[in-house]
Amino acid sequence: MRHNRAERMSEDDERQQSSPSDLEFTSNKARNCNATGSGSGHPEFQSPFPDQVLENVLENVLHFLTSRRDRNAASLVCKSWYRVEALTRSELFIGNCYAVSPDRATARFIRVRALHLKGKPRFADFNLMPPDWGAHFNPWALALAKAYPWLEKVYLKRMSVTDDDLATLAESFSGFKELVLVCCDGFGTSGLAIFVSKCRQLRVLDLIESEVTDDETDWISCFPEGESHLESLIFDCVECPINFEALERLVARSPSLKKLRLNRHVSIGQLYRLMIRAPQLTHLGTGSFSPLEVAGQGDQEPDYVTAFAACRSLVCLSGFREIIPDYLPAIYPVCSNLTSLNFSYANIDAEQLKPIISNCHKLQVFWVLDSICDEGLQAVAATCKELRELRVFPIDAREDSDGPVSEVGLQAISEGCRKLQSILYFCQRMTNAAVIAMSKNCPDLVVFRLCIMGRHRPDPVTGDPMDDGFGAIVMNCKKLTRLAVSGLLTDKAFDYIGRYGKLVRTLSVAFAGDSDMGLKYVLEGCPQLQKLEIRDSPFGDAALRSGLHHYYNMRFLWMSSCSLTRQGCQEIAHAMDRLVVEVIRSIGEEEMDDSVGTLYMYRSLEGPRTDAPKFVTIL
C-alpha cells in the first residue's frame, strides 16, 4: 500500500515531508524503544521518568546529527525518535515548496533556526514556464514569523519574493543573520532598502543570479550606521547603479567582511578604493573591471597590482563583467592562491588567458567562456591539476553559431585534470571518443553535463549517435549522480543509463530518444532518480505509466513538448493520490486540448495547491 511504500523509500532529500501522516500519533501508545519502562498502554501506571531520561539523552545526542539524510533516517526509527528528532532539527531543508505546507512544517519542527527552501523547477530558468506560475515565499514568510522568532537564516532558490516578504523577514526576527536568494525574483531595491535598514544583526546578504527590480532606491545607504557585522555582501546580479560613496563607507566599517561581489556598475577605479579598505577579503567579485567611460585622460592610474597583492587571503575571484583585457595582469599576485576563478562573463581569448592560468596551480573551480577556444582549455589542462569543477559557457548561445570549443578541448581537460568531479560543457561538436576518454580518465566524475548546442547532432567523425559516449560515462563513472545529455541519441543511450546509472539522482534530457522505451529504461532502471526533466522527446503515456512504482520517491518529473495526452496524465493522477499532476498550458493552447504541453508532477502531502494560476490545470 502507499503508506508502506513511503516508509520503505530510499533515503532521499525530503523525507520529512513525505512521512505519511500516520506517524504523527496523538495517543499514548506503547513506546517501543523504552527498554526499562512498562511498555504497556496504560498511562496512569507509566512512570514518566525512564522515558524522560531516554529522551533527554536522545536529544543531546541528536543535536550532533547535522546531515538531513541522517536525521531523516533517525526519525523513522520509532515514534520517540521521531519526536526528539523533530525537536532538535535546527536546519530545515525543503526541496519543493509545494510538497508540504508551511503550517505542517512549522508544526512538526519547532526549533528551526535556518530554512532552506526551493521553488520552481530548473527549466523555468529557460523560459519554459510562464511567469507567475507560483512558488510564492509569502505564506512561508508569515508562517515563519509566527513559529520561529529566533530564526537566523533563510536560503531561497527559485522562489518569488516580494518587497513585503523582505520587510516581514527584517521585522519578525530580531536575530536574523543570513539571507541568500538564488535565482529569485519579485522584489526590488526598495525591498532591499527596508531589509537592510531593519536587520541589525545581518552578516550575510547574498543575491545570486536573481532578478532585482530597479525602484531607484539607494539601498546601500540604508545599512545602519556604526560598525556592521557584515561578512558577506554579494550583489553582482543587481542591474542598477549603486551609491558608491555609501558602499565605500559600508566596507570601511565592516571589519568582518570576507566576501564582496560587486555589480557591473562598479568601475575598476572604484574597485581599487574598496580593495585597499578590505585587504582581508577571501572572495571578490570585481564588478565591471573597466574604467568609467568619461575618465580624465591625464589621470594617474591607481596601482592595481599592489591592491591585489595586499589581498593575501583571496581565494575566489569573479566579476570581470565588462573587462578591458589590458587590466588583467593586475590579478597576477593572487593567481597562485586562487581556488576558484570565474571568467564566465569575460570575453577573453587563449592568449589573454594563458599568462593568468599558468599560475593557477591550486585552482579547483573554473568557469569560463568558450572564447578561450580549445587552445585555452589545453592551457588549463596543462596547469590546473587540482581542478574539480569546470564550466564552459558559450559566448554566442545559438544553435548555428561557430563553436570555438570542441572534442579537442574536452579530451585535453580529461587528460590533464584527472581529479575532475563536475563538468558543464557547451559546444557545437563532440565525438564519442572524447566523451569515452573522459569517462576513463576522470573516474571521480559526479556531475556530467554536456550540451551539444545543435539539436540531434551525431558524432561528426563517425556519423554515429552519441549513445556510446554517454553509455561510457554511466558505465565508468561509478560516482555519477547528475547527468545531462544532448546530441543525437537513440533509446540505446537510455538503456545504458538505466542499466549502469544506479546512483543517478538528476537527469536532464532534451531532443533525445526514439520511443517510449527510452523513458521506460530510465524509470525502471534508476532507483535513485529524484529529479527528471525532459523536453521535446518522443515519450508518451505508456512510458509515463512505467514509473508509477517510483514517483513517490522523486522530487519531481517535468516533461514538456513530449507525446503525452491528458488522458494519460489523468490516469497517473487517479492512481496516485499523493502526487500533484500539473498540466501547464503555453500561450495559444486551449484548455481542453488532449495533448499536453507541459507536465509537471511532484509528490505532496497537501494535495492540489490553492494558488495555481489560470494556465495551470491540476488533474
Place this chain on the structure above:
Amino acid sequence: MERRVNYQNDLNLKATELRLGLPGSDEPEKQSTPCIRNNKRSSSEISEESRSKSSYCVTEAGKDDHQDTAPPVKAQVVGWPPIRSYRKNCLQTKNNEVEGAGMYVKVSVDGAPYLRKIDLKVYRSYAGLLKALENMFKLTVGAYSEREGYNGSDYAPTYEDKDGDWMLVGDVPWEMFISSCKRLRIMKGSEARGLGCV
C-alpha cells in the same frame, strides 16, 4: 516524392509560385514562422517518420531521405540552448557594444538645413547632453521642469522613442532615455511652447 504541403499556418504560396525548375525539383522545405509548441499540428505530420518533433517545424536533412542535401534553416527554439536569459543578455550587450561602440542618434533642429549626429554614450546625464546640444547648435533650451517642460526659450528638445512616439527630453530616468531614444529633434517656436501646457 510528393512534398508535404502545409495549409495550416500559411497561404502555401509555394504551391502557386512560378519557378523555372522542373516540377518535383525544389529546395528543402523551409518554414518562415517558427512555431514554439504545437503538438496537435506535428502529430498530424507524422507519417513515415516515427519521431515526433513538436517544438520546432523544420525537418532535418540528416534524417529525411527524400530531402535535398542543403541544410535547412532552423527556427530558434524557446529555451535552447539552456542558458539563463540573464547571462544571454549580459553577453549580448557586450557584443553590441563591441561592434558599434557608441550610440549615435540623429539630431535635427527646426530650421537648420542639415542634421547632426551625437553619441549618447558619451554623456552620463541630461545636463551633459543638453549642454552639448546648446553648444552644437548655438541655442539655449532653458530650464526643465516636470510641470512646464522647458521654460525660458523658444526651443524644446524632444526625442522619438522605440514606439515611434515623440517625447519631451527629461521626463524619464537617464538610463531609460538612452535605451529608448532613436533620434532627437529640437523643436522651435509655437509648437515648442505648446508642449509646456500639455
